[in-house]
Amino acid sequence: MLRFVTNRLIAMVLTLWAVSFVAFAIIQLPPGDYLTTYVASLSAQGERVDPRMIEALRNQYGFGEPFIVQYWKWISGILTRGDFGQSFEWKAPVTSLIWGRLGNSLLVEGLAVLVMWTIALPIGIYVAVKKYSLGDYLATIAGFIGLAIPNFLMALLLMYLSFVWFGTTIGGLYSPGFENAHWSLPKLMDFLSRAWAPVLVLATAGTAELIRILRANLLDELKKPYVVTARAKGLPEWKVILKYPVRVALNPLVSTIGWLLPALVSSSVIVSVVLNLPTAGPLLLRSLTSQDMYLAGAIIMLLGVLTVIGTLISDLLLAWIDPRIRYGSK
Amino acid sequence: MRNVSGLGLSGAVAFMALLAASGPALSQQAPMLDELVSSGALPPLEERLPANPLVIEPVESIGTYGGTWRSALRGGLDNAWIARTVAYDGLVRYDREWKEIIPNLAESWEVSADSRTYTFKLRDGLKWNNGTPFTSEDIAFAVELFSEPTYGGGTFIKNPQNPVSVEVVDDTTFSLVFGNPNGVIMDELASVNGLTLVSLNKAYCSQFYPAYNENAGAEAQAAGFETWEAWMEDRCGWATETIRWGNPELPFMNAWMVEQPLTGDATRATFVRNPYYWKVDTEGNQLPYIDRLDMRVSDSLEEITLMALNGEIDFQDRHIATVVNQPLFFDGQEQGDYRLGANVPSNMNTLVLQFNLNHVDEKRRELFQNKDFRIGISHLLDREEIIDVVFTGQGEPFQAAPRPESPFYDEEMAKQYTEYDPDAAAAAFEAAGLVRNGDYYTFADGTPLNVTIDLISSFRSEWVDMMELMQLQLEAGGINIELNNIDRTLYYDKRLVGDYDAQIWQGDGGLDVIQEPRYYMPSGAESVWAFRWQAWYNGSDPEIAEEPADWAKEQMDLYTQLRGEGDPAVRDDLMKQILAIAKENFPVIGVSLPGNGYYIAKNNMRNIAEPMLHAYLFPTPAPYDPFQWYFD
Numbered sequence: 001m002l003r004f005v006t007n008r009l010i011a012m013v014l015t016l017w018a019v020s021f022v023a024f025a026i027i028q029l030p031p032g033d034y035l036t037t038y039v040a041s042l043s044a045q046g047e048r049v050d051p052r053m054i055e056a057l058r059n060q061y062g063f064g065e066p067f068i069v070q071y072w073k074w075i076s077g078i079l080t081r082g083d084f085g086q087s088f089e090w091k092a093p094v095t096s097l098i099w100g101r102l103g104n105s106l107l108v109e110g111l112a113v114l115v116m117w118t119i120a121l122p123i124g125i126y127v128a129v130k131k132y133s134l135g136d137y138l139a140t141i142a143g144f145i146g147l148a149i150p151n152f153l154m155a156l157l158l159m160y161l162s163f164v165w166f167g168t169t170i171g172g173l174y175s176p177g178f179e180n181a182h183w184s185l186p187k188l189m190d191f192l193s194r195a196w197a198p199v200l201v202l203a204t205a206g207t208a209e210l211i212r213i214l215r216a217n218l219l220d221e222l223k224k225p226y227v228v229t230a231r232a233k234g235l236p237e238w239k240v241i242l243k244y245p246v247r248v249a250l251n252p253l254v255s256t257i258g259w260l261l262p263a264l265v266s267s268s269v270i271v272s273v274v275l276n277l278p279t280a281g282p283l284l285l286r287s288l289t290s291q292d293m294y295l296a297g298a299i300i301m302l303l304g305v306l307t308v309i310g311t312l313i314s315d316l317l318l319a320w321i322d323p324r325i326r327y328g329s330k
Numbered sequence: 331m332r333n334v335s336g337l338g339l340s341g342a343v344a345f346m347a348l349l350a351a352s353g354p355a356l357s358q359q360a361p362m363l364d365e366l367v368s369s370g371a372l373p374p375l376e377e378r379l380p381a382n383p384l385v386i387e388p389v390e391s392i393g394t395y396g397g398t399w400r401s402a403l404r405g406g407l408d409n410a411w412i413a414r415t416v417a418y419d420g421l422v423r424y425d426r427e428w429k430e431i432i433p434n435l436a437e438s439w440e441v442s443a444d445s446r447t448y449t450f451k452l453r454d455g456l457k458w459n460n461g462t463p464f465t466s467e468d469i470a471f472a473v474e475l476f477s478e479p480t481y482g483g484g485t486f487i488k489n490p491q492n493p494v495s496v497e498v499v500d501d502t503t504f505s506l507v508f509g510n511p512n513g514v515i516m517d518e519l520a521s522v523n524g525l526t527l528v529s530l531n532k533a534y535c536s537q538f539y540p541a542y543n544e545n546a547g548a549e550a551q552a553a554g555f556e557t558w559e560a561w562m563e564d565r566c567g568w569a570t571e572t573i574r575w576g577n578p579e580l581p582f583m584n585a586w587m588v589e590q591p592l593t594g595d596a597t598r599a600t601f602v603r604n605p606y607y608w609k610v611d612t613e614g615n616q617l618p619y620i621d622r623l624d625m626r627v628s629d630s631l632e633e634i635t636l637m638a639l640n641g642e643i644d645f646q647d648r649h650i651a652t653v654v655n656q657p658l659f660f661d662g663q664e665q666g667d668y669r670l671g672a673n674v675p676s677n678m679n680t681l682v683l684q685f686n687l688n689h690v691d692e693k694r695r696e697l698f699q700n701k702d703f704r705i706g707i708s709h710l711l712d713r714e715e716i717i718d719v720v721f722t723g724q725g726e727p728f729q730a731a732p733r734p735e736s737p738f739y740d741e742e743m744a745k746q747y748t749e750y751d752p753d754a755a756a757a758a759f760e761a762a763g764l765v766r767n768g769d770y771y772t773f774a775d776g777t778p779l780n781v782t783i784d785l786i787s788s789f790r791s792e793w794v795d796m797m798e799l800m801q802l803q804l805e806a807g808g809i810n811i812e813l814n815n816i817d818r819t820l821y822y823d824k825r826l827v828g829d830y831d832a833q834i835w836q837g838d839g840g841l842d843v844i845q846e847p848r849y850y851m852p853s854g855a856e857s858v859w860a861f862r863w864q865a866w867y868n869g870s871d872p873e874i875a876e877e878p879a880d881w882a883k884e885q886m887d888l889y890t891q892l893r894g895e896g897d898p899a900v901r902d903d904l905m906k907q908i909l910a911i912a913k914e915n916f917p918v919i920g921v922s923l924p925g926n927g928y929y930i931a932k933n934n935m936r937n938i939a940e941p942m943l944h945a946y947l948f949p950t951p952a953p954y955d956p957f958q959w960y961f962d
Contacts, residue, residue: 030817030819030820031817031819031820031823032819032820032822032823036819036822036823037818037819039822040818040819040821040822056479056480060480060557060559060560083554086555086556086560087594089407089572090406090572090573090576090593090594091560091563091564091573092564092573092576092593092594093554096593096594097593097594097595100595101595156632159632159633159636160636163636163639163640167640168640169633169636169637169640169642171628171630171633171636171637172597172626172628172633173597174597176598176624179597179598180590272629273629273630274630274632274633275630275633276597276628276629276630276633278595278597282405282629283594283595286405286406286407286629291819
């Protein structure tokens with residue numbers, strides 16, 4: 001097991017290095033650079049920009065240098081000093097911008113995962129055990145509707161309905177008074193009074209998928225002889241199902257936990273923009289459109305880290321729920 | 331709209347003198363400051379105000395103190411809204427009719443006969459919001475800093491064709507001395523860009539500048555910045571850019587000062603009254619009336635729109651006041667307890683179609699430079715249909731020409747070739763040497779003519795609707811059109827390459843005719859229709875610069891004269907000559923005059939002028955003095 005984890009860690013480092021390289025390359029693919037965008041926005045406001053100043057800035061930002069030199073500067077800063085570079089737009093170190101946003105992202109999206117699993121697991125088990133029942137059909141229809149409605153549309157609907165019905169706007173994660181307050185019970189209540197909307201939107205999107213996977217897996221397992229044996233031996237029905245087939249059926253779900261985090265972050269970008277959530281999504285979108293490359297690079301890089309860590313977690317979990325899987329030993 | 335006339339101003343100054351003589355009893359300040367003064371944390375009002383504070387005549391009536399003005403910023407980098415509401419106090423400013431330049435921080439100024447030396451007299455006793463004196467030295471510092479080639483935006487201080495220096499006479503008197511005559515500097519100082527010169531506190535900002543602090547470079551690196559310029563920019567900025575509002579320590583001369591800074595992860599930015607603000611109303615009450623500004627930072631237009639409908643916005647026009655939203659806001663007035671007021675936009679057109687007169691392809695360049703071709707295109711546009719369908723009937727057919735409100739308005743220029751007339755178009759195309767081959771026109775040698783028009787739909791959503799209609803209309807008249815919806819950066823990169831048929835943009839320069847002549851002559855990089863000609867004129871991008879046609883060269887000569895001319899009447903005359911040449915040569919095609927814009931104001935917000943002229947250089951609502959708005 002130890003050897004497995006070590007191997008995994010080495011692979012992680014290599015993967016991250018590749019991710020960083022690709023991330024940095026992708027950001028530089030579109031035509032122009034941050035300064036083009038900057039000049040565009042200035043002239044949209046009617047300001048005129050001296051080409052000489054642009055030239056000076058281009059040198060200052062190091063845009064004239066070859067790709068590999070720019071990449072090396074960036075990655076060595078991260079490795080040696082934990083310095084992700086400067087955000088061009090905010091003229092501030094990237095690190096000062098992203099941590100709070102990533103924290104909010106993890107909070108909202110973690111809650112969404114939790115809600116998704118809490119809804120999907122019981123329903124998934126229920127519809128497998130009672131297949132083709134009325135409950136099965138209802139749950140399936142509800143799940144598919146959740147999957148089919150685009151997230152942004154659902155967010156818009158929620159905003160509109162809460163405006164029409166309750167006369168409130170549900171944008172953001174905190175009310176005005178709580179934005180900068182320390183965590184406390186009232187702040188938590190305030191957070192929950194607003195966070196339900198994005199959590200609901202994000203959770204409904206993935207629920208149907210989970211239900212269907214769990215249902216299919218469980219249906220396969222329920223027919224197997226060991227289930228019949230357990231039943232024949234007189235084990236209570238709930239124990240028969242929960243202790244054995246469900247554990248096995250969870251396997252494919254657990255092994256994809258690693259993809260869950262980045263998928264949620266990327267799927268939540270538009271929801272976050274619509275609902276004005278202070279998460280990493282809008283920051284990433286904004287930095288990509290303005291070609292604020294160090295900021296975008298840092299966020300993409302951290303999403304990569306999340307994926308890799310998530311994969312490691314799912315591997316460990318898998319080993320725990322399914323002892324048949326034995327890593328590294330012969 | 332009332333104007334602080336010269337007579338009213340001097341009368342008000344006399345009134346203030348009387349006031350000073352009769353003691354401070356009449357003078358008033360906001361209740362939130364009373365306690366600070368009685369506890370000794372703040373000096374009394376007489377010591378905070380200059381000897382002759384600027385007296386502002388309220389739009390309707392004397393106001394009452396207090397309240398919070400709520401509005402919203404779109405995303406974090408919406409500096410223009412802050413510039414328009416908070417940061418508009420230069421040496422001088424425009425009157426409310428955008429006709430005259432009137433005193434502000436400077437109480438008077440003199441121009442030398444050769445228009446090279448501008449001598450300003452500051453109000454005596456002006457103070458930054460931290461209580462330190464604002465003097466000529468601060469101005470000299472700003473000029474010194476912006477003269478650094480590596481620092482600052484593209485301000486007039488950096489103009490290599492007309493270098494400037496400062497002569498400090500005393501604490502309140504200084505001169506800007508230009509290398510060559512400068513006729514446009516007062517307009518620059520009165521516009522939103524005027525802030526650059528008066529927004530650097532020497533005592534605070536010099537600590538980041540190697541000329542005053544030899545350790546500045548090392549300290550910048552210790553703070554995590556590669557260069558002193560980056561550190562300076564982070565702490566002091568240079569104009570109205572967003573970064574300025576992230577540092578509460580940075581001193582300001584504005585009516586409100588940073589309370590909750592606007593940083594990259596902020597969800598709200600707030601401003602609080604400047605206790606040293608140097609303007610009073612006609613009864614001697616210190617301005618501003620409103621205590622606080624509270625700006626929601628939102629990436630979501632939907633959220634801002636709902637906030638406005640829900641009555642959570644006290645005044646705003648930016649972002650939400652769109653054509654599409656208008657009926658929505660109109661219907662929601664009662665429920666949201668707000669009203670709609672009119673903005674007169676400075677744009678003279680909803681869309682300007684610019685054929686590339688400098689196309690890299692020989693044949694196309696020749697065609698696009700042919701005035702008959704452009705006339706034919708213009709006659710094919712059914713502008714009434716576009717106005718009815720896209721703009722619910724608001725506006726009128728209009729070319730790229732000064733607005734009716736402008737002193738430069740010329741009806742013939744605005745209306746020429748705007749009637750829908752397929753026969754006239756056919757004749758014009760024939761005159762331009764095109765041949766009709768079946769459904770479409772081709773070049774004379776039979777090669778097909780497909781015109782690709784670039785547009786950015788993300789900038790103005792109505793452009794897509796307009797362009798699709800125009801495509802149908804032009805194709806019905808035999809011109810094969812392809813629409814190319816592209817990203818903003820690509821749009822800008824294409825200019826240098828020169829391989830585009832046509833691009834579109836909004837109609838800047840309807841009221842700010844002299845300041846923004848981009849469609850009347852090849853004046854700058856935004857003159858996309860003649861990018862290589864303007865490069866020749868401006869000395870930028872020499873590798874692609876091309877010698878312009880004679881008429882454009884004549885315009886450039888006139889504009890160069892204009893920039894060096896001190897007499898406004900002569901300047902206007904020169905501009906009229908430039909416009910006459912534009913009218914004759916018809917370089918770009920307009921569609922329609924934009925209908926009035928609108929703003930949303932809560933019903934209890936008072937003293938808002940109606941209607942307001944609206945432009946970026948004349949940054950509405952700033953010229954209408956938001957610091958004299960109040961809640962009743």
